[in-house]
Amino acid sequence: MAFDKNDKDDLSAKDAIEERLNWVRRWSRIVLRQLARSVAHEEVIQHAREEGQMSGRFVFMVVMSCAIATLGLLLSSPAVIIGAMLISPLMGPIMLMGFSLSTFDFPAMRRAMVSMAWGVIAAISISFLIVRLSPLSEVTPEIIARTRPNLFDLLVAIFSGLAGGYATINRKGETIVGVAIATALMPPLAVVGYGLAVGSAGISGGAFFLFMTNLLAIALSVTVLSRIFSFGASHGRRSTLWQSVAIVFVFGALSIPLGLSLRDIAYETQAVSTVKSRILLPFDDEEARISDVSVAFPRKESIQIDATVLTKTIVPNAETTLAADLADQLGRPVIVNLGQVLVDEDKELEAEAFLRLAESSLAAPLRTEMSRLEQYGQLRQSEAELRAAIPFQVTAADIDAASRQATLIAAPQPGLTVTSYRTLETGLSGNFPDWSIKVIPPTSELPLIGFDNGSDVVSPANAGLIDDILWVLDRWIVKSVEVVGYASTSGEVRRFDNQSLALRRAQNISTILEERGLIASPTGEYRAFRQSTDEKLRGYQRYQTVLIRPTG
Known part of the structure; x- marks a missing residue:
């Protein structure tokens, strides 16, 4: 059989490609053998086993680290959060998980997973306890940042895992790399505890997904790097192929939802920019300005926009026009709540007219009049801003x-x-x-001042409520009040003691009010023959109180 010239050229090209691939394989094997010779495999594995095992010190340091991280999240302080990472011991179990997967050491993997599980339980528990006891429980930007993981978080975890594996294999810089790994793991755990404490499944679920993403990505990155350094090389190509397929599958499974989340975040960022750039579309840009804009993205619902515009002229149907334009720009239904605040800025035009007249012989009087009008315009604008802020x-x-x-x-x-x-x-x-x-405030019944059962002493917790009542009485211009004390039926066999208790409570509150310049008339009210029935309807604690009634 004869070959033409084209067939010979094709064979030559294939031979050249095959030769290059063989050259790459030879050099790869040489490099990998050189890397393997530079590492003391047994010492590295032994070190990983020691650092990844369960101990009292490990649990204690996890608790301390997560406690500091939780406080940093509540205070929205990145410095405190990063400081918590300096004492976190989470790097040890993760390194052991990565190396044990590479060497198929399943007993070591089981010990690492047990250590990590106890660490997770301890971290979430201390975070939950701190948030439940803390007076600060508002969602901060640092907390929100760890509830929506995306593809960039996966990349951070991969790079942290590669750095951690390299540092462990070469036994250099493990402390610094441990901080980076703990940064990817400890704050999400603290946010999980926060979400459970405040009863938010969305916050705790998003933070736990971020934690699991980082945990798997770091451990598998360590496995990949350890195989490059010939850890577990004795298990053969079939085992390596199985590991590679599993690692690719896990990374692929994580990448899909994280990529979608990154896409959503990018869309929301672009949408907010578009809204801010087009919010003044129905207005004359020279005569209107934005006071505030808020954009919300409910799942599978219309985008909700709340905005306030300061304008010289109220524009009818501005909300409809803006909603239609933004729906076309953003590709989703849009609901716009637009507040238009009328402001007076004609003072600038008046000032220009008077400046031209000031060149005449009446310059001095006109400048005086111009100054007066400028001041009047500034007062009008200040009043409008105050009204808009109520x-x-x-x-x-x-x-x-x-x-x-x-x-x-x-x-x-x-x-x-x-x-x-x-x-x-x-x-x-x-x-x-x-x-x-x-x-x-509008006129209404004043709040009840509560007392402990059987006590006639005002508790410190009610001191602030008394100050609030004194404030509203001052705003109502009230000078005299009736102070009615109540007692419960719990001491029905000591009826006269309860009558005395109700009166003493009223007298103590009256003394406080009189010290503040009010005229107070104390009265004790206790009606045992029907009060027990009222307590069932209105609540037992209702009759452990004092009521203040304005009289003049």
Whole structure:
């Protein structure tokens, strides 16, 4: 059979490719043999076994590290979180898991998994306990950052695992690399405990998925690197092939959801940028500006946008126009809640007109008038900003921009208490320090002041509530009150003692009020013949209280 020239050329090209592949294989084997000769395999394995075994020191250091990390998360302090990693011992069991998988040492793998399991339980438990006892339980940016793992988190874990395996094999820099590995593992565990403590399945579930992603990625990265250094080489090619397939499968399974999460995060970032760039589309950009924008992305629902725009002219149907435009831009239904705050900025145009007139012979009087109008415009703008910042409904508002004084009469709103209105007044005063702001709560029954069973002494926990009541009485301009004390039926056989207890409670509260300049009339109320029935309806604790009634 004869070959033409093209067939010969094809054979020559295939031979050249095969020769290059053989050359790469030869040099790869040479490099791997050289790497294997530079490592004391037995010493490395023995060291990994010692560091990965279960011990009291391991559990104690995990608890201390997670406690510090939890406090750092609650305080939103990256420095504290990183500091917690310096004492974390999690690197030991993970290294042992990676090496035992490489050498098929299943007893060692079982010991490593037991150590890691006890570490996880101890870490989540101390985090749960700290959050439950802490007065700070708000979600911080550091906590949120560990509830949505993505593909970048997987890459961080892979690089940490490779660095950790290399440091362990060469017995150099293990402490520093251990910090990097603990950074990828301990904060997610602390967030799992936080989510369980506050009852948020979304937070604890997302953080646990991040922890498992990092744990598997680090351990498998150690396995890959250890095989490169010829750990477990005696098991043959078939075992190596099985390991490779398993590792590729795990990384592939992790990459799919993490890649989708990264895609969602990228979409949300781009969507927020698009919203901010187009929020003024229905307005004249020279006459309107954005006060605040909030964008929410509920799962499989419309994007929700809440925004406030400061404008000189109210634009009808602005929400509809903006929602249609953003839905077209973002490819999803959009719900827009747009608040338009009317502001007066004509002072700039007036100033320009008076500057032109100032060139005439009437320059001095016109400059004076121009200055007066500028000040008037600034007062109008300051008043508008204050009105826009009021976070509750008002029935009336007396705002004097010239003297920087404002009195706001609040409308009744479900869920807002006396303490809430006082807090709102404090917040407004803090945001407008040069203003004197008073918030007058709507008239309603004052909150009950509670007492311990059988006690007539005001507990420290109620001192703040008494201050809030005094604050609202001052806002209502109340000078005299009736103080009614109650006692429960728990001492029914000592009826006269309960009558005395109710009166003593009222007298003690009256003394506090009189020290603050109020006229107080104490009364003790105890009706055993029907009170036990009322207690079943209204609650036993209702009659361990004192009620203050304004009288004038």
